[in-house]
Amino acid sequence: MIDVPGSAERSLGLVETRRVALWNERDPLVLESGEQLDFVEVAYETYGELDAAASNCVFVCHALTGDAHAAGHHGNPERRGWWDNLIGPGKPLDSDRLYIVCANLLGGCQGTTGPSSIDPSTGKPYGLRFPLCTVRDLVTVHRRLLTHLGVERPLAAIGGSVGGMQVLQWSIDHPDELGAGLVICASARLTAQNIAFSAVARAAIMEDENFHGGDYYEHGVRPDNGLSLARRIAHITYLSEQSMRAKFGRRLQHDGEPLRGFGIDFAVESYLEYQGESFVNRFDANSYLYLTRVMDYFDPLGDATSGVEHLRDSRTRFLVLSFDTDWRFPTEHSREIVRVFNAARVSVTFREIESPHGHDSFLLAVPEYHRTVAAFVERMRRELCVP
Amino acid sequence: MRPDLEIVAGMVPAGSRVLDLGCGDGALLAHLIAERGCYGHGVEIDGDAVLACIAAGVPVTEGAIENVLRDFEDGAFDVVLLSWTLQTTRRPAAVVAGMMRVAPVGVVSFPNFAHWRLRAGLVLRGRMPSSLTLPQSWDETPDIHPCTLADFESLVTTLELGVSERILLGPARGQAGAGASARPNLLAAAAVYRLARTAHGASA
Numbered sequence: 001m002i003d004v005p006g007s008a009e010r011s012l013g014l015v016e017t018r019r020v021a022l023w024n025e026r027d028p029l030v031l032e033s034g035e036q037l038d039f040v041e042v043a044y045e046t047y048g049e050l051d052a053a054a055s056n057c058v059f060v061c062h063a064l065t066g067d068a069h070a071a072g073h074h075g076n077p078e079r080r081g082w083w084d085n086l087i088g089p090g091k092p093l094d095s096d097r098l099y100i101v102c103a104n105l106l107g108g109c110q111g112t113t114g115p116s117s118i119d120p121s122t123g124k125p126y127g128l129r130f131p132l133c134t135v136r137d138l139v140t141v142h143r144r145l146l147t148h149l150g151v152e153r154p155l156a157a158i159g160g161s162v163g164g165m166q167v168l169q170w171s172i173d174h175p176d177e178l179g180a181g182l183v184i185c186a187s188a189r190l191t192a193q194n195i196a197f198s199a200v201a202r203a204a205i206m207e208d209e210n211f212h213g214g215d216y217y218e219h220g221v222r223p224d225n226g227l228s229l230a231r232r233i234a235h236i237t238y239l240s241e242q243s244m245r246a247k248f249g250r251r252l253q254h255d256g257e258p259l260r261g262f263g264i265d266f267a268v269e270s271y272l273e274y275q276g277e278s279f280v281n282r283f284d285a286n287s288y289l290y291l292t293r294v295m296d297y298f299d300p301l302g303d304a305t306s307g308v309e310h311l312r313d314s315r316t317r318f319l320v321l322s323f324d325t326d327w328r329f330p331t332e333h334s335r336e337i338v339r340v341f342n343a344a345r346v347s348v349t350f351r352e353i354e355s356p357h358g359h360d361s362f363l364l365a366v367p368e369y370h371r372t373v374a375a376f377v378e379r380m381r382r383e384l385c386v387p
Numbered sequence: 388m389r390p391d392l393e394i395v396a397g398m399v400p401a402g403s404r405v406l407d408l409g410c411g412d413g414a415l416l417a418h419l420i421a422e423r424g425c426y427g428h429g430v431e432i433d434g435d436a437v438l439a440c441i442a443a444g445v446p447v448t449e450g451a452i453e454n455v456l457r458d459f460e461d462g463a464f465d466v467v468l469l470s471w472t473l474q475t476t477r478r479p480a481a482v483v484a485g486m487m488r489v490a491p492v493g494v495v496s497f498p499n500f501a502h503w504r505l506r507a508g509l510v511l512r513g514r515m516p517s518s519l520t521l522p523q524s525w526d527e528t529p530d531i532h533p534c535t536l537a538d539f540e541s542l543v544t545t546l547e548l549g550v551s552e553r554i555l556l557g558p559a560r561g562q563a564g565a566g567a568s569a570r571p572n573l574l575a576a577a578a579v580y581r582l583a584r585t586a587h588g589a590s591a
Binding site: 345350368 | 426428440443444450459
């Protein structure tokens with residue numbers, strides 16, 4: 001059966017990242033903490049056309065290190081957006097039928113205001129003076145962007161990992177707004193193990209000699225070693241033991257006999273080094289600190305009783321998906337969300353998808369996963385879009 | 388919709404919260420949601436059937452019935468359906484007990500292995516039962532725990548449940564002729580039972 005929507009040859013062509021200032025000093029963004037930002041700019045991309053009734057919008061919430069460039073390309077068709085296999089003509093998020101919006105997160109470093117942006121009050125980058133944000137704050141920015149684009153009620157919001165957390169928070173805070181919510185390999189509450197991995201990653205950055213208390217920008221250096229190490233640690237948690245075994249095994253990086261030193265000898269070592277190096281060239285260390293912290297504090301449902309209370313009014317229809325080899329946010333995290341949804345009588349469909357690729361599966365064209373997203377989104381479109 | 392599903396649907400009050408265990412492609416739930424204003428949720432282990440549910444707009448949890456049942460709170464539903472599925476479960480008694488934990492009313496339908504045609508096939512031809520209601524051969528059937536009406540009624544008694552209604556079905560899964568009630572365990576090809584928690588079937 002080859003009806004995998006993502007396998008369609010057609011893809012989006014040239015797309016561009018746009019920017020819009022959504023808050024300014026006359027109308028500052030007040031965060032959940034009470035702190036405020038006098039100027040907030042958001043980088044975003046859109047694919048497809050908004051219908052006349054503004055009823056066909058799907059908002060894509062990106063994960064920790066994603067950006068607004070979810071699909072299409074910026075000039076080189078070989079280098080495509082991070083969710084290009086899911087978004088495009090004839091794909092599960094079909095740009096021929098849907099108006100798809102993706103924005104860089106608040107606190108990020110790919111065009112949306114974050115710790116590397118200039119603090120208007122000092123004329124210097126914020127660094128660690130940037131306020132701590134929450135998932136609720138991220139959603140506040142998404143909603144303002146949609147208002148700017150003329151969308152009051154999105155057909156759906158979708159996200160994997162911390163992207164799924166945003167979808168969950170969105171529906172809790174605005175129970176009548178989202179038609180559908182797709183929460184993929186996410187969690188309603190990090191475990192001690194999850195926080196531990198984040199803590200070690202942050203320590204790697206903050207203990208780098210070039211960190212300078214977060215003010216490395218003005219010293220003309222970057223804590224690249226720390227950020228690279230953070231990325232390498234995290235990357236291990238995104239893959240499964242099975243996929244690492246299949247991809248690298250104990251293969252050596254060089255032909256012939258092992259070098260038997262402390263340099264790079266095994267293929268997996270070389271791979272991790274490459275992951276770290278390419279990451280530091282596209283990501284800001286302070287953003288990594290802020291966005292991982294956003295996840296640590298996320299706990300929107302609280303205990304079972306309060307979770308049910310929070311969700312009781314939600315009209316969102318959910319699709320919750322997990323992957324059987326994901327050990328970053330294992331299926332049990334998704335099951336916990338589904339348990340609360342069911343107890344709160346929120347409409348939810350749940351599948352655990354078989355995939356060898358661990359947490360990273362949500363970014364890959366796993367056929368059964370894409371079929372499921374396509375079927376759910378199409379059903380919601382037929383029910384909820386104004387023809 | 389299949390005639391036995393019509394009969395099962397007829398036992399579900401309008402507007403109730405319904406859990407359908409082994410919901411297949413979701414046809415019964417889609418009907419109950421659209422026509423009877425029910426809140427419905429399905430449980431299904433077959434991936435293609437789950438996709439069919441999604442396409443039909445029916446909320447569903449993919450997984451084995453016994454595992455998924457554990458995730459629902461006591462009394463989370465008004466009615467739980469177990470339609471043509473009992474005989475495929477690994478632990479039928481645990482499933483029936485579990486369904487009566489999450490709802491006060493259960494509706495169970497299944498083929499009767501003591502139907503005279505099956506008895507005759509086994510006795511006269513020496514072959515495992517196969518019929519209109521049980522079309523698959525012994526090595527193809529998903530039915531690992533087939534039972535008779537008498538077996539099921541004995542299970543109901545053991546679990547201290549009550550039968551508040553029983554409808555006998557013929558070979559085409561429609562309601563059986565009146566004659567079947569004379570010797571149900573011999574003459575009915577299948578049956579639909581409505582169960583209640585009290586031993587005397589008080590829930591009408």
